[in-house]
Amino acid sequence: MKALFALNPYIWRYKKLLILGTLFIILSNIFSVYPAQIVRMSIDMVAELIRTYRLISDFDAISGLDSLLLPALLLFGGLVILMAVIRGVFLFLTRQTLIIMSRKVEYDLHRDLYDHFQSLTLSFYRKSRTGDLMARITEDVGRVRMYLGPGIMYTLNAISTAIVVIITMIAVNPELTLYVLLPLPILSFVIYYVESLIQRKSDLIQRQLSKLTTFTQEIFSGIRVIKAYVKEEESSKVFAHEADIYKNRSVNLAKLEALFIPAVIFLAGLSTLLVVWIGGEKIIAGSLTIGNIAEFIIYIGLLTWPIIAVGWVTTLIQRAAASQVRLNELLAERPEIRFPESGPVLEQASLSFQDVSFTYADTGINAIKDISFRLEAGQKLGILGPTGSGKSTLCALIPRLFDTDFGKIHISGNELRQYSIHGLRDEIGYAPQDVFLFSDNVANNIAFGKPDASQEEIEAAAKNADIYNNIQDFKEKFKTVVGERGVTLSGGQKQRISVARAWIRKPKLLILDDVLSAVDTRTEETILNNLRTYRQKNPQSSVIMVAHRISCLQDADHIIVLEEGRLTQQGTHEELVNREGYYQRIYQKQLLEAGAENRD
Ligand SMILES: Nc1ncnc2c1ncn2[C@@H]1O[C@H](COP(=O)(O)OP(=O)(O)OP(=O)(O)O)[C@@H](O)[C@H]1O
Ligand SMILES: [Mg+2]
Incomplete structure (x- = not known):
């Protein structure tokens, strides 16, 4: 039950509604007691009159009985209806205050929870299942709302009915x-x-x-x-x-x-x-009088529903408490990565790794081991390595999607942790390996990287990523919707839209994590050429390219080879092909394959 105290600040925000609602409930209950008393009075009156007339036993007088009773009974009947109407008005107002309060708190909870979700780090999402997180924000908040609305309303109603009705009953007998x-x-x-x-x-x-x-x-x-x-x-x-x-x-x-x-x-x-x-x-x-019996039967009627409600509300509160425990656990989660409010400006993207190590906390996999290298501003870094060697992990460390365990990463001369979140991430264009497109049109998917982008910018980015001609072939061109309700794109098309999304920002640092794996060699060449032209025009912009094909890496200023999380080789293409190792082996293998293809 204590878990529900966490909601008090929310309720406090709408205390006016709560106080008014309580007042309306009490008033509505007072007006539900009066009709019972009117019924008692009318029955007793009728009984009394009949008895008196029997005593007198006067024929003329008995014939005048209805004319005497009728106006009185009509008056009583009218009063009962009036009371019911007044009670109804207060009940209406009760719902208008208490249920509205619960809806407002629900809205606040939804928003706070969603904002909280957004603030949490990737590692949190790794350990939670999507379905569970969805259930928190829909089901659990819904149950808590039931406590705040009907729960509080019926509890207040039960208490005030019980007090008002029982006091009245005791006064009678x-x-x-x-x-x-x-x-x-x-x-x-x-x-x-x-x-x-x-x-x-x-x-x-x-x-x-x-x-x-x-x-x-x-x-x-x-x-x-x-x-x-x-x-x-x-x-x-x-x-x-x-x-x-x-x-x-x-x-x-x-x-x-x-x-x-x-x-x-x-x-x-x-x-x-x-x-x-x-x-x-x-x-x-x-x-006692007959009227008292009639009155009591009405009181029982009045008490029955609140009593039923108590049983019902108790389970409702129990469920809400269980939900709130889960919500509190969630709200207690803190983002593991924190950014300072302000920091230096990222002017260019020189990059240095010093003895960097990183282990995934949930799996305990030591993905990066003691890696050091340097990249000057405006250069292209190539990363090669077998699957699972830590290439994607290394890329994710740069925009601080994860934080290093040991060692330091400097960008533009400052430690990564000195930058504000926008100061760092706004200057990086990151195309992750697992491409994700939103169920939206192509233009918006590309402009996601730069929401204020003009149509020209979007088209330029699409041309750079060599997807422009494909898009022009779609029926609705840039307005074509992709994803579940739209056209199904091929793997290579998706990759290139993702590249365009990163590129449209004209970032200081462009990170392309194996995003050319599903494109053919000609498209690859076009994109690599566009990249070269772009770097000539923006000499301060650096590029990091992860690839499994040497052809993507050949023109890099610096290449690093990762194997099982360790940096095993580094240098330029010329240096590495002439040195025994992973790079040379891959180079020779791909040379043979290319030769075989040419012979076909
Ligand atoms: N989010 C994660 N949580 C836990 N372990 C992870 C996570 N991502 C990757 N790993 C593990 O870290 C190691 C390095 O993975 P990483 O994705 O960096 O390899 P990679 O070199 O990019 O491979 P590929 O060429 O297949 O893309 C792997 O053993 C992998 O299982
Ligand atoms: Mg990878």
Whole structure:
């Protein structure tokens, strides 16, 4: 329960709504008690009059009875309706304040949570599953909202109804009050118990439903593979099985719920029974009137719903507390990488690594071991190495997607950690190895790197990345939507859009992590040529290029070779081909392959 205290600052923000809501609830309850008293007065009045007339036993007078009663009863009836209307107005206002408060807090929570998510570092996303994170922001916030809205509202309502009604009841007859109240705690407990059962069952149903959706989603996105391997029937069988489990669980819940309502009505009926029985004896004894019995039956009606609500709200609060525990854990996560507010300006991109080591905290893989090298401003660095040798890791260290464990990285003469987040990352154009395009049009995907880019800039970037002609062939050119709802791009096309996105920033440092792996040699050559021209025009701009093909690296000013996280060779192409080692072996192998291709 303590977890929910974390919400107090949020509620405090809307304290006016909470206070007003409480006031409205109390008022609405006061107006729900008056009708009962009016009913008592009218019944007693009628009974009294009839008795008096019987005593007098005057025929003429009895015939005048209705004309005497009618206006009085109409007045009472009118009053009851008026009270109900006033009560209704206050109930309306209660919802207008308390439920609105809960929606506002929900909005604040959504935003805070989302901002928090965005501030967290990559390593956090590595250890969390996307589905879980989505559940936090939708399901858990939703449950907490149920506590803030209906939870608080019905609790306040139950408390104020109980106080107002019980005080009124005691004023009428304390003993009868006691008997009437006896079954109610049992009712409350039964409801709480059954409600927890229901919640548990609906959780299971919910889980099964999400299993069903995940399964269907995967089948739909993998439909090509399913069809190619003729697995339609099997997937239907699996689906039918899962759907059957879902049906059984739902039927199970429906049965429980079918028992639930009659049980509640029965227990509430017990109170009425007691009133009529014990109250009847009291009327005979002369200590109560018929009107009192009628009044009490109405009071029971008034108490029943809040009592039911207590059982229901208790489970609701328990669920909210469990959700809030998860949310608090999440909010306690701190970004591992922090940037200073302000820092030096990155003027050019000379780069130096000094004894840099890095280990992935979650897997314990020591991906970078003791690496040192230098790159002057305006130069091109080539990185070669077998898969898993740490090339991508090294690239990710430069924009500080991860922080080094040991050693220092300097860029433009300053330590990496001195730069502000914009000071550093705005000057770097990073095209990561795993290309990601948003479900948006091509132009926006490229302009993502520079949101204020003009159409000319977008086209220039597309030309640099040699994707311009492809885009012109698309039906809607730069407005063509890519991704799930749009055209499916080839691997090489995606890579080049990603390159254009990094390049459009005209960054001081352009990092291309193996992004030419899926393009043919001619396209590769065009892009490399464009890169050379770009560097001639922007002599301060450096480029880091990771590649598996020597042809991409040949013109680099400096090449480093990584093997199992260690820097094993460095130098220029000329130096490295003439030195025994990984570079030479790869060079000779690719030379042979190229020769074989030429002979074909
Ligand atoms: N996010 C990560 N979390 C944990 N371990 C990682 C992560 N990324 C990479 N690794 C591990 O670090 C090592 C180096 O990986 P890296 O991606 O840097 O290699 P690479 O040289 O880029 O390989 P490739 O040529 O296949 O792209 C690998 O053993 C890999 O399993
Ligand atoms: Mg890589």
